[in-house]
Amino acid sequence: MMIPQSHFLILGAVLFALGLYGALTRRTAIGILMSIELVLNAANINLITFNRFLGSPDGLGQIFALFVIAIAAASAVVGLVLVIAVYRNMKTIFTDKINLMKW
Amino acid sequence: MNGLIQTLSDILNNYGLRQEFAIRACFYSLAVLACIFGLGVVTLRNIFHCAISLAMTLFCIAGIYLFLNAEFLAAVQVLIYVGAIVTLFLFAIMLTAKIGDRSIRQTNKQVLASLAVSAAILSLFVSIIIGSPWKKAAADDTLRLGIGELGKALMSVYALPFEAISLILLAALVGAIVIGKAGK
Numbered sequence: 001m002m003i004p005q006s007h008f009l010i011l012g013a014v015l016f017a018l019g020l021y022g023a024l025t026r027r028t029a030i031g032i033l034m035s036i037e038l039v040l041n042a043a044n045i046n047l048i049t050f051n052r053f054l055g056s057p058d059g060l061g062q063i064f065a066l067f068v069i070a071i072a073a074a075s076a077v078v079g080l081v082l083v084i085a086v087y088r089n090m091k092t093i094f095t096d097k098i099n100l101m102k103w
Numbered sequence: 104m105n106g107l108i109q110t111l112s113d114i115l116n117n118y119g120l121r122q123e124f125a126i127r128a129c130f131y132s133l134a135v136l137a138c139i140f141g142l143g144v145v146t147l148r149n150i151f152h153c154a155i156s157l158a159m160t161l162f163c164i165a166g167i168y169l170f171l172n173a174e175f176l177a178a179v180q181v182l183i184y185v186g187a188i189v190t191l192f193l194f195a196i197m198l199t200a201k202i203g204d205r206s207i208r209q210t211n212k213q214v215l216a217s218l219a220v221s222a223a224i225l226s227l228f229v230s231i232i233i234g235s236p237w238k239k240a241a242a243d244d245t246l247r248l249g250i251g252e253l254g255k256a257l258m259s260v261y262a263l264p265f266e267a268i269s270l271i272l273l274a275a276l277v278g279a280i281v282i283g284k285a286g287k
Contacts, residue, residue: 002123002126002127003126003127003130003170004237005237005238006232006233006235006237007130007134008167008170008171009228009232010228010229010232010233011134011137011138011167013225013228013229013232014138014141014225015137015138015141015160015164016224016225016228017221017222017224017225017228018138018141018142018144018145018221019141019145020217020220020221020224021145021217021218021221022144022145022146024213024216024217024220024221025145025210025211025213025214025217026145026209026210026211027208027209027210027211028150028209030150030192030195030196030199031145031150031153031209033192034144034153034154034157034192035144035145037157037161037184037188038141038144038145038157038160041160041161041164041184044164044176044180045164045167045168048168048171048173048176049171051171051173052171052172052173053237053238054238058252058256058260059248059252059253059256060261062173062175062176062248062253063253063256063257063261063264064264065173065176066176066179066257067264067268069176069179069180069183069184070268070271070272071268071271072184072188073183073187073188073272073275074271074272074274074275075275076188076191076192077191077275077276077279078275078278078279078282080191080192080194080195081278081279081282081283082282083195083199084195084198084199084283085282085283087198087199088285093199095211096211
């Protein structure tokens with residue numbers, strides 16, 4: 001393997017930081033969900049990298065990366081349906097306009 | 104004859120070097136592309152372009168998985184993320200009108216603070232990663248997980264989390280239908 005482990009991990013860290021920035025700054029709920037997908041992918045890269053370099057015999061890292069993908073799909077589905085339900089009721093998905101439960 | 108073998112091995116050596124260079128170039132260009140498209144996901148104004156950029160990022164990450172001997176994961180990434188989740192995002196964007204207008208501000212007022220927090224966390228991570236003594240290329244290509252091994256492990260050792268994840272998916276499915284159902 002000619003590419004060192006740290007470079008994969010740095011790529012994961014960069015993607016995580018990008019996703020964190022997006023989740024903190026986006027006004028639309030859909031943008032926040034997309035940023036969360038970036039964060040989950042960064043976690044996946046780390047899982048598979050450690051699986052590759054530490055050598056888990058039965059592929060623990062890859063299997064849990066699969067689980068992360070499944071949970072990301074579930075969270076995206078539920079999140080987007082919530083976004084659509086909120087849009088139907090309030091005609092906006094800007095998170096700073098949705099203040100029904102704030103006082 | 105000796106000279107011929109010498110030149111042949113020279114060519115092979117050169118070819119080996121070039122192959123290594125090609126692999127490195129592929130990896131780093133994929134990584135840089137993933138970062139650039141990821142930047143697009145979080146900074147572009149038009150949310151539709153953000154979704155396309157997200158699809159490209161996920162493609163690049165699937166390519167990165169290939170460098171980690173995770174071919175099945177790369178296929179799953181393309182199928183589920185690019186095929187299903189990004190499509191879902193595009194549908195949601197099209198169902199909620201007028202958010203892609205250029206006149207509408209897409210970021211809230213915390214841009215500078217978020218930038219500082221993200222940069223601080225990134226620098227912390229990178230400094231930790233660079234400072235840690237990683238093993239030099241531990242398990243070589245001997246440890247190559249095929250789909251068969253993955254499936255066996257999923258059905259034997261990790262059967263419980265597998266069942267849990269199927270339950271979560273079912274709950275998400277039913278919940279999505281219940282929440283998304285129109286009408287009172």
